[in-house]
Amino acid sequence: MTSINVYIADDHPVVRKGMVRLLKTFERVGQVKEAADGKELLALLTNDRPHIIILDIEMPVMGGVDTVKAVLQRFPNVKILILTMHSEEVLVRRLLDMGVNGFLTKSSGPEEIEKAIYAIMDNDFYKNAITENAQGIAGAEENEGRRKLTIREIEILLLICKEMTSREISERLHISEKTFFNHRTNIMEKTGSKSNIGLLKYALRKGIIST
Amino acid sequence: MTSINVYIADDHPVVRKGMVRLLKTFERVGQVKEAADGKELLALLTNDRPHIIILDIEMPVMGGVDTVKAVLQRFPNVKILILTMHSEEVLVRRLLDMGVNGFLTKSSGPEEIEKAIYAIMDNDFYKNAITENAQGIAGAEENEGRRKLTIREIEILLLICKEMTSREISERLHISEKTFFNHRTNIMEKTGSKSNIGLLKYALRKGIIST
DNA sequence: TGCCGACATAGGAGTTACTCCTATACGGAT
DNA sequence: ATCCGTATAGGAGTAACTCCTATGTCGGCA
Numbered sequence: 150m151t152s153i154n155v156y157i158a159d160d161h162p163v164v165r166k167g168m169v170r171l172l173k174t175f176e177r178v179g180q181v182k183e184a185a186d187g188k189e190l191l192a193l194l195t196n197d198r199p200h201i202i203i204l205d206i207e208m209p210v211m212g213g214v215d216t217v218k219a220v221l222q223r224f225p226n227v228k229i230l231i232l233t234m235h236s237e238e239v240l241v242r243r244l245l246d247m248g249v250n251g252f253l254t255k256s257s258g259p260e261e262i263e264k265a266i267y268a269i270m271d272n273d274f275y276k277n278a279i280t281e282n283a284q285g286i287a288g289a290e291e292n293e294g295r296r297k298l299t300i301r302e303i304e305i306l307l308l309i310c311k312e313m314t315s316r317e318i319s320e321r322l323h324i325s326e327k328t329f330f331n332h333r334t335n336i337m338e339k340t341g342s343k344s345n346i347g348l349l350k351y352a353l354r355k356g357i358i359s360t
Numbered sequence: 361m362t363s364i365n366v367y368i369a370d371d372h373p374v375v376r377k378g379m380v381r382l383l384k385t386f387e388r389v390g391q392v393k394e395a396a397d398g399k400e401l402l403a404l405l406t407n408d409r410p411h412i413i414i415l416d417i418e419m420p421v422m423g424g425v426d427t428v429k430a431v432l433q434r435f436p437n438v439k440i441l442i443l444t445m446h447s448e449e450v451l452v453r454r455l456l457d458m459g460v461n462g463f464l465t466k467s468s469g470p471e472e473i474e475k476a477i478y479a480i481m482d483n484d485f486y487k488n489a490i491t492e493n494a495q496g497i498a499g500a501e502e503n504e505g506r507r508k509l510t511i512r513e514i515e516i517l518l519l520i521c522k523e524m525t526s527r528e529i530s531e532r533l534h535i536s537e538k539t540f541f542n543h544r545t546n547i548m549e550k551t552g553s554k555s556n557i558g559l560l561k562y563a564l565r566k567g568i569i570s571t
Numbered sequence: 572t573g574c575c576g577a578c579a580t581a582g583g584a585g586t587t588a589c590t591c592c593t594a595t596a597c598g599g600a601t
Numbered sequence: 602a603t604c605c606g607t608a609t610a611g612g613a614g615t616a617a618c619t620c621c622t623a624t625g626t627c628g629g630c631a
Binding site for chain 4: 572573574575576577578579580581582583584585586587588589590591592593594595596597598599600601
Binding site: 299301302324325326327328331332335 | 606607608609610611612
């Protein structure tokens with residue numbers, strides 16, 4: 150078995166650098182490259198491509214979700230390991246549907262990270278509490294009669310819950326405010342909310358965010 | 361010792377009727393009267409007055425806070441026992457400052473209710489987990505440098521967290537929308553929030569509401 | 572007794588947030 | 602070939618909100 154090339158994308162230098170240093174200590178890991186956001190990561194991919202990409206799901210410039218989409222569209226065989234703060238259940242579910250290969254929290258220890266990388270290389274998937282949990286709620290959500298939120302909608306819901314204004318969110322996502330409002334209206338319809346207050350409560354109930 | 365006269369104000373007929381029936385079984389309890397809201401309660405008080413008033417803090421027509429204020433202003437010697445759903449810490453603190461004599465949740469058992477009534481008659485105060493808890497947070501809140509929320513502000517914050525619109529809230533409180541916005545702005549300033557999302561998060565952190 | 576500060580109230584004028592309806596484009600399922 | 606779901610966005614109107622100013626009340630305090 151040849152060595153595993155790993156790229157990491159995370160906007161927090163501390164996390165990123167620490168991860169790079171850690172990865173290099175792993176026996177089976179070969180080349181390691183880093184990027185501060187999705188755009189940088191995609192730039193790296195023009196020349197060569199890694200076996201595994203470790204991706205922070207909450208990056209400012211190009212969000213994790215967009216990055217997953219872009220990467221998998223161009224290189225369907227690249228494995229993706231998601232770094233997530235809180236285990237946002239619905240979001241995890243969507244990312245799994247997109248073909249992501251595993252999840253880690255930023256508080257994971259070195260052993261777990263190494264285990265995840267090897268599991269993904271050998272079995273194509275790293276199974277842990279986060280992914281287990283997501284299986285459970287998939288069904289539950291269906292039962293409520295309401296349609297599922299799309300990835301874009303979850304992305305928007307997360308930003309709303311961060312106390313960002315409509316302007317800020319639309320600028321961040323490079324869409325018009327109109328489009329933002331359309332999404333927001335759709336989310337409210339799907340979640341049975343009347344306002345941002347209702348949206349935040351929904352996100353809390355569903356574990357999309359934690360208090 | 362003569363028997364204790366108790367009035368109860370609660371907008372939920374089930375709770376109210378149940379409470380009336382229960383109270384009548386207590387040995388030391390004499391006359392029992394009921395009201396569906398603060399206005400009705402005050403009307404009862406024109407003729408005679410009870411030893412203890414049991415008050416639901418979340419009533420639609422005339423809120424519990426207003427009722428407490430009105431009752432104590434006219435009859436400082438009447439004891440007040442608050443019925444509360446969630447133990448909203450900051451609110452409890454304020455009500456204690458106003459001179460309320462004890463708290464019960466609606467899930468309290470008959471024995472606890474009887475105990476509370478006797479404790480208030482005999483010692484002027486019913487001490488339990490809810491009141492204990494409020495003592496603790498009083499200090500914590502002071503430390504943050506920000507001024508305390510007033511009762512009115514907490515009342516408004518609660519309604520905001522219920523996903524009510526500005527119009528609905530101002531109508532409910534019989535104030536102009538302008539006044540509502542002034543309060544809201546002040547609350548945001550005091551709590552360091554930028555929007556309703558921030559207010560809800562604050563309320564959750566402080567235990568003013570529960571998820 | 573008289574004053575001051577905190578609180579609750581509210582108007583005017585302006586800005587931002589948002590709804591409702593309509594419409595286009597694209598990619599995947601049937 | 603068609604259709605549905607998704608993402609995009611404009612026009613026109615309404616609701617929500619800010620900022621500044623101002624008033625009455627009440628309780629404490631000099």
